[in-house]
Amino acid sequence: MKNGRFTLPAEAGMEKETLELAEKWGADAIRDSDGTVLSPEITELDFDILSTLCMIRADQDWNRSHKHHCQQxxxxxxxxxxxxxxLVIDLMSGYSKDQFELDTVNDAKKYWDVIDRTTGEVVDPSKWSLSAADGTVTITGASPWHVYTVNFLVFQIWESTSMYNHITNNWTSPHQLGIDPYQPETRAHLLEYLDKWLDEHPNTDIVRFTSVAYQFPIVKNEALETRWQDWCSYRDCISAKALDDFEKKKGYRLRSEDLVDAGYYNATDRLPTKAYRDWVDFVNEFTTDFAREWVEKVHARGKKAVMFFCDHWIGTEPYGERFESMGFDGLVNPVINGTELRRMSDAPTSISKEVRFYPYFFPVNLVGEPLFVGEGGDPVRECKEYWAKARRAMLRKGVDRIGYGGYLNLAVKFPEFLDSVEVVANEFRQILDHADKGAAYAMPGKVVIVTAWGKLRSWMIGEDWPSGGFLEALSGLQVDVHFMSFDELKKDGLPEDTSVLINYGKARSSWSGGTYWTDPKVVETVRAFIAGGGGFFGVCEPTAIEHQGRLLQLEDVLGVWRSTPSNVRSNNVITGKRPSQHFITADVNGTVDLGELAGVTYAANPEVEVLSTKGDNITLAANRFGKGRSVYMAGFTLSIDNIRLVQRALYWAAGKDKEFTRWNTSNPATECAAFVEAGYCAVTNQSADAQKTTLYDGDGNGQEISLDPYEMKWVKI
Amino acid sequence: MKNGRFTLPAEAGMEKETLELAEKWGADAIRDSDGTVLSPEITELDFDILSTLCMIRADQDWNRSHKHHCQQxxxxxxxxxxxxxxLVIDLMSGYSKDQFELDTVNDAKKYWDVIDRTTGEVVDPSKWSLSAADGTVTITGASPWHVYTVNFLVFQIWESTSMYNHITNNWTSPHQLGIDPYQPETRAHLLEYLDKWLDEHPNTDIVRFTSVAYQFPIVKNEALETRWQDWCSYRDCISAKALDDFEKKKGYRLRSEDLVDAGYYNATDRLPTKAYRDWVDFVNEFTTDFAREWVEKVHARGKKAVMFFCDHWIGTEPYGERFESMGFDGLVNPVINGTELRRMSDAPTSISKEVRFYPYFFPVNLVGEPLFVGEGGDPVRECKEYWAKARRAMLRKGVDRIGYGGYLNLAVKFPEFLDSVEVVANEFRQILDHADKGAAYAMPGKVVIVTAWGKLRSWMIGEDWPSGGFLEALSGLQVDVHFMSFDELKKDGLPEDTSVLINYGKARSSWSGGTYWTDPKVVETVRAFIAGGGGFFGVCEPTAIEHQGRLLQLEDVLGVWRSTPSNVRSNNVITGKRPSQHFITADVNGTVDLGELAGVTYAANPEVEVLSTKGDNITLAANRFGKGRSVYMAGFTLSIDNIRLVQRALYWAAGKDKEFTRWNTSNPATECAAFVEAGYCAVTNQSADAQKTTLYDGDGNGQEISLDPYEMKWVKI
Structure with a gap:
């Protein structure tokens, strides 16, 4: 056996192959996948056996007989x-009755609201009535030609993962229900159930909980199409009891509208309200309370407990303050790209972290195309591509373990794929070996991304999934990324050693910050930082909120202004400088393509350096402000060229352009990670083509390196 | 002589050609252009002599010696x-010192404001001081890293038309000043001046005033580039005295910020505030007061007075209630397209209206390309193109007279051009002859455009000039267009015989209506109208203002919803119907191109008929609401195809699709105007190619017609 850190999906009837692959890939743990019963031949060997357990779904008999303990x-x-x-409103029209059942148990007049969406007013409860039998609300005394909606509670009678599997994988088994441990009787029952389960799984070394109680929400219509989905939303963790308890705990009652939010449901892209933040905090507190009890039971048996950081992760908040109090021994998650890898590796906990890579050993790939079964699948290519994305992030900050999931019987038919996984496993372990002695070289100083959510939503900015966008670019760059909230920035200012502050995202979003940019304290802090020599990097619609005659609040810093319908009579008369070459665009070959752009941007001062335009629209600009520097980028779409642009923009903004050839590569399709303490530098090829590149060492001396497609080479330094 | 209605630009030294062309074109009036002194040979003939007079620019000696009566x-x-x-602010930085001089006469502390644009607060006047000598304001006690601006008054020391001629035509004569008749001493002087001028112009029959007192604003930077321009703005009619008088008249004092408006200066595209509306009304009242005195003097000499509806037209408001009280005998204006023609012809006054067509007999055309002088100019083509645009509008609603401007010596070198003008003059007179007996057939019922400005800004929606956009399409269609304000709609509802209500423009603009769409009375009125069988036509961002969970407030009527950063987690699950053919798109050949689009639009109900898409984005949709119908169009760019789309959309929305072949043509490149009372129908070719078309008469019977490029044929009916 090699040196481990690898979890293998075992399969009954494949004992021989399981052992062979465990040897080939250096596996030290075996995953007892859902539905797989491992044979004694395997369980009696010296592998750690990991068994998965989804508590809220585990006892379907209980769930079925306690339907009104289902999540609401x-x-x-x-x-x-x-x-x-x-006006008669059919409440469930447009919603799946497979997924939801109207709550006719709890008092509608207490928990629901009928809202006149023309005026925004709540309709007096005396003016409407519920017909539970036919699922309608009748409003009397409505104002003709006003629009009405009802905020109503449902029970979710089809657990989301079960539903996903039925829809995606055409499962036909009975729909599973998910139960809410917030209900005391169910909470007690689940503890008993866990005892029984532990009794029945003596060979299990590690219990992997999936995850705790609350799924990220997926809302389906009658045709089971997804109407609404948000990976970070606290929308699926409601119960009438929790709403009542919230009032006791926080001193005020949430109105339905605090959670319905005019149908936006506090999407994570929205600036969070105080009520929604309080709700997140409340759910986090009670979720971590159940989970702590479960973990204690597992520990009492001498087993380890690890948590899945997906599916029912809502309420656990790996970046929150209560996370470690649950006592989990590990965190495990599938990872599709560098962003998701960093989401795991940066989580502020010292417990073991394991990621599961794509492709899963499934017949089809993520987008439903043939993979291990059918014409045209190319698992080798997928393996290399996914790993290349994760690897660059891993080189910046690694996790402790990796693994794969799915069915071994599919994988073994592709010997070349088995070799690819071996490469992944070995490269992963090489990275850890070197990184153990000290992290890879990064540009000095912190690169801070400020959002409304701050570190709680580190690496969780909603971008194009699965390819990723701006965060994906950052995930593997040699910069030290930190997330910070506007509230922290107001309270504590920026960290002393901040080199560049990033503001990224669409106008008015929680990411870009919206009204935070009208807060004097925010703009004072940021301007003072930049004027004092700091760097600013504004991407998409940075600092954007229309206020006092401007959309980009830091127009002076960015050196550009953005047109709105209000200033359409203002012409663009300032050209800015148009340098024929610039540090930031030194590697641009042809035109800069930043994808879809919002609005049109012009020069705000004659000194701004305009580096790229699309028609009249400035798409990339560099500006100086006091002793500091700022870069504006009008959009972002992921490409090797744009990753390099971001890298150069950060170095320039930080005033470190002179240091760009310290531990870096000349060819944008290649990257490097210098583990100076270990005495090795990894040079990677991020492309499907062979590449030549110059590797610059810590003193800027270059050496030529040739790399095969997606190859990683270790250079002794 | 033919039957007149034509004004010829005369030129000294070209007496023979003047007379020949007067005969050829049927001229009955001679225009005494600026700078041209007509010879007795001409003035003694039986032509009406029209002489231009710009009162505020006429007496440069007075203006120079009364610089502080210049417009502010x-x-x-x-x-x-x-x-x-x-913080020291150089006030004039970024502004032309040729155009403006700092007002150091009136009390800065009374009329100016220093504003903290970070907080929006006005800085206490004790915290700043003006240094008149170097044109700076020094703020003491500023908040570091806040942004400050000063709202300050200037005198405009270079009259805008003079400035335009210097810049565009490279004039080198002394800069002219414009004087403000609001100053009583100047007002009195101008009356004396007018007496003298009338004494000196005994042969003048018609005095054409250019125009009254206040130019539409053009603001230049140091390089004399235009920073800001708005053809309808009341920004150039300010004086300290007027501000003081406003307070007496309206009972409250305007703050500088009421007019500066955070640098948006109440652009006409903005929703007008009450203060700005009051200012418009106040200026309108005092402007019409001077003008009345001037007209009375002209009338006292037995002459006529006509007003130019451009340049210094601000304050006169041809669509306003005080316009006729000035007593002008006529209104005259250059016209570049159908929109401008309708702006003239629809003005609610019975006085004579004359339009001057392009191309002017100038060396270069509107965009500065060679025209009558130099390589590549094609005055014949320009003449035909401009006339084709104006003609279709003229066929809907005509003016009384036409004319041309410029230098005859340039025109006479192009005999074919002289022939083209003859065609224009003859076609124009034919149209009037038939229209005199009754207007052309139009779709029954009013087509009402609702904007924040209503009829005051009829045909003045700011669109791409000079080509025009949506209004240009409407200007020549056989529909009866009316402008209405949201305030009128709230107060009086829609006219009884409204067939279609149009809402057109960008979100939050005065055109689209912005917050008016959150007013229950507005949406109640509009929904009731449509549900009762009315038509709605929403173009660009109709009813758009984010409120209560939606951007398009009439989502139910339009059948579509528009994505925003707030609902990015909501998926598009409703497809709508996708009919293979539809009345609205029956003439579409290939794809629909509506130009640049804002945002992405999805189906809001399963019944909406999606007629065109661009990717996932619905660009054209038809929906039913109660007994009524609605059409949504995501944008507009002017083309023959899109004019036809608008025509069909209006007929469909009005429920008049069955009547589409009543007085219409089959080929979108052709149009018709049936003067039923006169017994003639005009069939026009709007294209530069020969066309065949079927003309449908009032019973839907067709006849084939062939047309040469841009030809108009009269068919006896």
Whole structure:
């Protein structure tokens, strides 16, 4: 056996192959996948056996007999226009009755609201009535031609993962229900169930919980199409009891509208309200309370407990303050790209972290195309591509273990794929060996991304999944990325050693910051930082909120202004400088393509250096502000060229352009990670083509390196 | 002589050609252009002699010796960021010192404001001081890293038309000043001047005033580039005295910020505030007061007075209630397209209206390319193209007279051009002859465009000039267009015989209506109208303002919803119907191109008929609401195909699709106007190619017609 750190999916009836692959890939743990019963031949060997357990789904008999302990959520009925003073609203119209059942148990008048969406007013409860039998609300005394919606509670009677498998993989087994441990009787039952389960799994060394109680929400219509989905939303963790307890704990009652939010449901891209933040905190507290009890039981048996950082992760908050109090021994997650790798590796906990890579050993790939079964699948290519993305992030900050999931019987038919996984496993272990002695060289100083959410949503900015966008670029660059909230920035200012502050995202979003940019304290802090020599990097619609005659609040810093319908009579008369060459665009070959752009941007001062335009629209600009520097980038789409642009923009903004040839490569399709303490530098090829590159050492001396497609070479330094 | 209605630009030294062309074109009036002194040979003939007079520019000696009676305006100094607690702002930085002189006469502390643009607060006047000598304001006690601007008054020391001629035509004569008749001493002087001028112009039959007192604003930077321009803005009609009088009249004082408006200066595209509306009304009242005195003097000499509807037209408001009280005998204006023709012809006054067509007999055309002088000019083509645009509008609603401007000596070198003008003159007179007996057939019912400005800004929606956009399409269609304000709609509802209500423009603009769409009375009125059988036509961002979970407030009517950063987690699950053919798109050949689009639009209900898409984005949709119909169009760019789309959309929305072949043509490149009372129908070719078309009569019977490029044929009916 090699040196481990690898979890293998075992398969009954494949004992021989399991052992062979364990040897080939250096596996030291075996994953007892859902539905797989491992044979004694395997379980009696010296592998750690990892068994998965989804507590809220585990005891379907209990769940079925306690349907009203199922998880609840608020739905907003589709808007309906009153044509007269009576309006009947079919609540569930547009929603899946497979997924949801109307809550006719809890008092509708207490928990629901009917809202006049024309005026925004809550309709007096005396003016509407619920017909539980036919699932309608009748409003009397409606204002004709006003639009009405009902915020109502449902029970989710089809657990989301079960639903996903039925829809995606055409499962036909009975729908599973998910139960809410917030209900005391169910909470007690689950503890008993866990005892029984542990009794029945003596060979299990590690219990992998999937995950705790609350799924990220997926809302389906009658045709089981997804209407709404948000990986970070606290929308699926509601119960009438929790709403009542919230009032006791926080001193005020949430209105349905605090959670329905006019149908936006506090999407993570929205600036979070105080009520929603309080709700997140409340759910986090009670979720970590159950989970702690479960982990204690596992520990009492001498086993380890690890948590899956996906599916029912809501309420656990690996970046939150209560996470470690649950006592988990590890965190495990599938990882599709560098962003997701960093989401795991940067989580502020010292417990073991394991990631599961793509492709899963499934018949089809992520987008439903043939993979291990059918014409045209290329698992080798997928393996290399996914690993290349994760690897560059891993080189910046690694996790402790890796693994794969799925069915071994599919994988073994592709010997070349088995070799690719061996490469991944070995490269991973090489990285860890070197990184153990000290992290890879990074540009000095912190690169801070400020968002409304701050570190709680580190590496969770919603971008194009699965390819990723701006965060994906950052995930593997040799910079030290930190997430910070605007509230922290207001309270504590920026960290002393900040080199560049990044503001990224669409106008008015939680990512870009919206109204935070009208807060004097925010702009004072940021301007003072830059004027004092700091760097600023604004991407997409940085600092954007229309206020006092401007959309980009840091127009002076960015050196550009953005047109709005209000200033359409203002012409662009300032050209800015148009340098024929610039440090930031030194590697640009042809034109800069930043994808879809919002609005049109012009020079705000004659000194701004305009580095790229699309028609009249400035798409890339460099500006100086006091002793500091700022870079503006009008959008972002992931490409090797744009990753290099980001890298150069950060170095330039930080005033470190002179240091760009310290531990770097000349060819943008290649990257490097210098583990100076270990005495080795990894040079990687991020492309499917062979590449030549110059590796610059810590003194800027270059050496030529040739790399095969996706190859990683270790250079002794 | 033919039957007149034509004004010829005369030229000294070209007496023979003047007379020949007067005969050829049927001229009955001679225009005494600026700078041209007509010879007795001409003035003694039986032509009406029209002489131009710009009162505010006429007596440069007076203007120079009364510089502080020059017109004033507020400028906002370019935003400056305080780096410490003292900030010095160079007021005129970024503004032309040729155009403006700082007002150091009136009390800065009374009329100016220093504003902290970070907080929006007005800085206490004790915290800043003006240094008149060097044109700076020094702020003490500034908040470091806040942005400050100064709203300050200037005198405009270079009259805008004089400035335009210097810049565009490289004039080198002394800069002219414009004087403000609001100053009583100047007002009195101008009356004396007018007496003298009338004494000196005994042969003048018609005095054409250019125009009254206040130019539409053009603001230049140091390089004399245009920073800001708005054809409808009340920004150039300010004086300290007028501001003081406003307070007496309206009962409250305007703050500088009421007019500076954070640097947006109440652009006409902005929703007008009450203060700005009051200012418009106040200026309109005093402007019409001077003008009335001038007209009375002209009338006293037995002459006529006509007003130019451009340049210094601000304050006169041809669509306003005081317009006729000035007593002008006529309105005259250059016209470049159908929109401008309708702006003239629809003005609610019975006085004579004359339009001057392009091309002017100038060396270069509107965009500065060679025209009558130099290589490549094609005055014949330009003549035909401009006339084709104006003609279709003229066929809907005509003016009384036409004319040309410029230098005859240039035109006479192009005999074919002289023939083209003859065609224009004859076609124009034919149209009037038939229209005199009754207007052309139009789709029954009013087509009402609702904007924040209503009829005051009829045919003045700012679109791509000179080509025009959506209004240009409407200007020549056989529909009866009316402009209405949201306030009128709230107060009086829609006219009884409204067939279609149009809402057109960008979100939040005065055109689209912005917050008016959050007013229950507005949406109630509009929904009731449509549900009762009315038509709605929403173009660009109709009813758009984010409110209560939606951007398009009439989502139910339009059948589509528009994505925003707030609902990015909501998926598009409703497809709508995708009919293979539809009345609206029956003439579409290939794809629909509506130009640049804002945002992405999805189906809001399963019944909406999606007629065109661009990727996932719905660009054209038809929906039913109650007994009524609605059409959504995501944008507009002018083309023959898109004009036809608008025509069909209006007929469909009005429920008149069955009547589409009543007085219409089959080929979108052709149009018709049936003067039923006169017994003639005009069939026009709007294209530069020969066309065949079927003309449908009032019973839907077709006849084939062939047309030469841009030809108009009269068919007896």
């Amino acid at each position: 959520k608020y739905l907003m009925s589709d808007p309906r226009t009153a044509e007269a003073d009576t | 305006k507020y400028l906002m100094s370019d935003p400056r960021t305080a780096e410490a607690d003292t």
